[in-house]
Amino acid sequence: MEITESTVQQLQEKLVQLQQEIQKVIIGQEPIVAEILVALLAGGHCLLEGVPGLAKTLMVRTLSQALDLSFRRIQFTPDLMPTDIIGTEILEEDHATGRRFFKFNRGPLFANIILADEINRTPPKTQSALLEAMQEFEITYGGQTYVLDRPFFILATQNPIEQAGTYPLPEAQLDRFLLYVKIGYPNAEAETAILNSTTGNKQVKVTPVLGAVDIQQLQQLVREVSINEDLVQYVATLIRSTRPDTSTVPYVKEWVRWGAGPRAGQALILTAKARALLKGRYAVVMEDIRAMAYPVLRHRVLMNFRAEAEHITADHVTEVLLSS
Structure with missing residues (x-):
C-alpha cells in the first residue's frame, strides 16, 4: 500500500x-483517549481498567461511531462459552437436493472493533479463545482457519474493585494486550461539564471520520516513523532493567519477581512511534518513550509477594527506572 505525501x-x-469527534462525547479523559488511539494506530489491543461509571463502554462505543468500521460488543459472563464468541457449525439442508451439510x-x-466488556468475569477457557484471534488475527474451528478482517482491534474492560466471581487474566493473555490503560476519576471541572452535558435534552451526533483503508494506511505509516538508534538502545536498556537477574537497580531486585520480555520493547517502540504520529511528528522523541512506558510495562512487570503486601506496583518500578 503506497502512501503519497x-x-x-x-x-x-x-x-x-x-x-x-470523540471529545464531543467523552469529556476530560484526553490522555486516556490518546492512549486508546495509540493502540489502534500501532495495530495492537488495549485493556481498560476502571471503577464503574467512568464511561469505559461509552468511550469504546464513541470510538466505533467515529470510525467507519464494524463493531460488536461481547458481554463476558461466567457461563459464556468459546463458541459464543468464535461461532459454531450448524446443520443446514439444501432444499433443492435434500443434502445436509455443516x-x-x-x-x-x-x-473490526470488539468491545470485550468485563473480560475478567468469564472463565479461562473462554478467555483463551481470544488468544489466537489477538495474536494471529485468525480463528481455527473444526480444523479450518478463518482469517479476520483488518483492522482488528480488541478493547477489553475490567472492574478492579469487584473481585467476587472474577477470573484474573493469565499472564500470557495480559501480554497479548499492547497497552494496559487505567482510568481514574475526572477532575472537578470535567465532572461539572459531564453533569451539564449528560442531564439535558441535547443529543450529540458523532460523524465517522476514518475508514478501514485509512486505519491500515496509518498503521503502515506508524512503522515508517523514524527513531534514533540511541533511543532504541535506551528502550533495550530500560526493558532489561526490569528483570531482577540482569538489572543493576536495587529497587527492581528487591520488589520484582519477573521482568518484561522482548515483546515489551517492541510494544514500547511501536507505541512511541504511534504517539509521535498522533502528535503530528514523524520522529520519536524521549517524551514519547517516557509517556508510553507506563501502559506498556504495567502488565508485563510482575511484583513479588512482599511488593503486593506493601502496595508497590509496576508503575512505581517504571517511575524509578525512568528517573534513574
Missing part, C-alpha cells in the same frame, strides 16, 4: 478530526 497530510487532518456460523468476534 498528500495522503499523509489528509490522514493527519483526519486524526485531528477523529479526536475532536455451515460455520460466525460469532461476534468477526468484526
Whole structure:
C-alpha cells in the first residue's frame, strides 16, 4: 500500500478530526483517549481498567461511531462459552437436493472493533479463545482457519474493585494486550461539564471520520516513523532493567519477581512511534518513550509477594527506572 505525501497530510487532518469527534462525547479523559488511539494506530489491543461509571463502554462505543468500521460488543459472563464468541457449525439442508451439510456460523468476534466488556468475569477457557484471534488475527474451528478482517482491534474492560466471581487474566493473555490503560476519576471541572452535558435534552451526533483503508494506511505509516538508534538502545536498556537477574537497580531486585520480555520493547517502540504520529511528528522523541512506558510495562512487570503486601506496583518500578 503506497502512501503519497498528500495522503499523509489528509490522514493527519483526519486524526485531528477523529479526536475532536470523540471529545464531543467523552469529556476530560484526553490522555486516556490518546492512549486508546495509540493502540489502534500501532495495530495492537488495549485493556481498560476502571471503577464503574467512568464511561469505559461509552468511550469504546464513541470510538466505533467515529470510525467507519464494524463493531460488536461481547458481554463476558461466567457461563459464556468459546463458541459464543468464535461461532459454531450448524446443520443446514439444501432444499433443492435434500443434502445436509455443516455451515460455520460466525460469532461476534468477526468484526473490526470488539468491545470485550468485563473480560475478567468469564472463565479461562473462554478467555483463551481470544488468544489466537489477538495474536494471529485468525480463528481455527473444526480444523479450518478463518482469517479476520483488518483492522482488528480488541478493547477489553475490567472492574478492579469487584473481585467476587472474577477470573484474573493469565499472564500470557495480559501480554497479548499492547497497552494496559487505567482510568481514574475526572477532575472537578470535567465532572461539572459531564453533569451539564449528560442531564439535558441535547443529543450529540458523532460523524465517522476514518475508514478501514485509512486505519491500515496509518498503521503502515506508524512503522515508517523514524527513531534514533540511541533511543532504541535506551528502550533495550530500560526493558532489561526490569528483570531482577540482569538489572543493576536495587529497587527492581528487591520488589520484582519477573521482568518484561522482548515483546515489551517492541510494544514500547511501536507505541512511541504511534504517539509521535498522533502528535503530528514523524520522529520519536524521549517524551514519547517516557509517556508510553507506563501502559506498556504495567502488565508485563510482575511484583513479588512482599511488593503486593506493601502496595508497590509496576508503575512505581517504571517511575524509578525512568528517573534513574
